[in-house]
Amino acid sequence: MAMAMNLATGAVAQRKTLIMVAEWPETGSETPNREILGTRTEDSSYELNPDIQTSQDILGKTYTDVNKTEPQQTFDPFYLIGGSKLGEYLANAVLENNIDAYTNAFTIYIIAAFISETTGSGTPATYYRTAKHTGCSIIPTALGGDTRNNMPIEVHYSNVITMGKVDKLSDDFAFTADS
Amino acid sequence: MDKSQAVLSFLQTCPEISATPLFFNFGNVEDNAHQAIINSDDVALHTPFIDGSVAKRFTFSIDSFKSVAYNPVTQEYLANDENLTEFEGVQQILNWVTAQEKLHNYPDFGTDCIIDEMKVLTTKPELVGVDTSLNPPMAVYRLSIQIDYIDNTDKAWK
Numbered sequence: 001m002a003m004a005m006n007l008a009t010g011a012v013a014q015r016k017t018l019i020m021v022a023e024w025p026e027t028g029s030e031t032p033n034r035e036i037l038g039t040r041t042e043d044s045s046y047e048l049n050p051d052i053q054t055s056q057d058i059l060g061k062t063y064t065d066v067n068k069t070e071p072q073q074t075f076d077p078f079y080l081i082g083g084s085k086l087g088e089y090l091a092n093a094v095l096e097n098n099i100d101a102y103t104n105a106f107t108i109y110i111i112a113a114f115i116s117e118t119t120g121s122g123t124p125a126t127y128y129r130t131a132k133h134t135g136c137s138i139i140p141t142a143l144g145g146d147t148r149n150n151m152p153i154e155v156h157y158s159n160v161i162t163m164g165k166v167d168k169l170s171d172d173f174a175f176t177a178d179s
Numbered sequence: 180m181d182k183s184q185a186v187l188s189f190l191q192t193c194p195e196i197s198a199t200p201l202f203f204n205f206g207n208v209e210d211n212a213h214q215a216i217i218n219s220d221d222v223a224l225h226t227p228f229i230d231g232s233v234a235k236r237f238t239f240s241i242d243s244f245k246s247v248a249y250n251p252v253t254q255e256y257l258a259n260d261e262n263l264t265e266f267e268g269v270q271q272i273l274n275w276v277t278a279q280e281k282l283h284n285y286p287d288f289g290t291d292c293i294i295d296e297m298k299v300l301t302t303k304p305e306l307v308g309v310d311t312s313l314n315p316p317m318a319v320y321r322l323s324i325q326i327d328y329i330d331n332t333d334k335a336w337k
Contacts, residue, residue: 016231016335036336038229040329113335170337 013114023107035086076152127165189286214242231334237326246315269304269320294328
């Protein structure tokens with residue numbers, strides 16, 4: 001079946017069904033690391049940051065040109081949580097001031113779990129609509145805080161996009177590009 | 180495991196409690212008995228995080244029943260003052276809970292819940308009353324304990 005919104009009429013998609021997953025290579029392993037972004041973050045949006053130019057002709061009609069978008073997303077707080085490989089990786093990069101470790105170094109999957117494919121009406125989803133951005137940056141902007149260590153991050157998406165689908169909502173998903 | 184059961188099981192590993200009767204919500208008022216009272220369970224602290232997990236709070240109290248004496252405090256018998264000794268026994272429970280927090284040794288709330296912090300809300304046991312109708316009269320000391328945890332039950336990402 002084709003991809004479709006899996007929401008009841010009038011129902012609003014819950015925030016937890018928009019999932020951003022970071023992927024980066026593991027040294028000495030063919031299996032990359034993956035980690036969902038946004039653990040213990042209360043509010044974060046995929047900001048398109050469109051570059052908009054408007055002009056008006058002599059008849060008074062306004063024209064709008066969107067030259068480009070520079071998608072970006074902030075995760076604040078991004079707490080350093082036990083078991084978080086991404087937290088460990090980025091904290092080390094911050095301590096070493098190793099900016100190469102996080103610049104254009106990540107693949108980010110944007111999974112819209114509210115758009116899915118099923119084998120039939122009323123059956124569980126078998127695939128979820130996904131945009132894969134390669135060459136993204138996850139930039140830590142601070143480290144510290146009050147009682148808990150917070151390391152806010154900015155995700156800068158590359159716009160090098162492969163559209164496709166993932167088969168499950170967990171770290172071991174398989175991504176299939178659209179044919 | 181139910182969270183109330185988990186807390187009771189956890190309390191029974193406390194040396195000060197394990198050797199004495201422990202009741203849940205209701206029980207006999209007797210010397211050295213303890214009573215665990217659940218004050219609130221699964222209270223969400225704010226709206227869910229963006230991944231669907233929720234920060235929640237579980238609060239319970241431990242009441243310790245201790246017989247009281249009406250002897251005045253003297254320098255000579257200070258070390259053997261019954262009321263002071265009983266109070267220090269309750270303080271040992273408070274100290275034990277605080278020590279478990281430092282060891283990250285918590286009640287087992289199941290695989291979907293991650294305990295963030297467990298703390299006693301007072302630094303000393305609170306004397307909440309003395310029942311003089313009993314023989315011997317019985318004091319009730321209370322410790323209120325708060326457990327903050329993350330409930331991942333409704334997370335979309337597993």
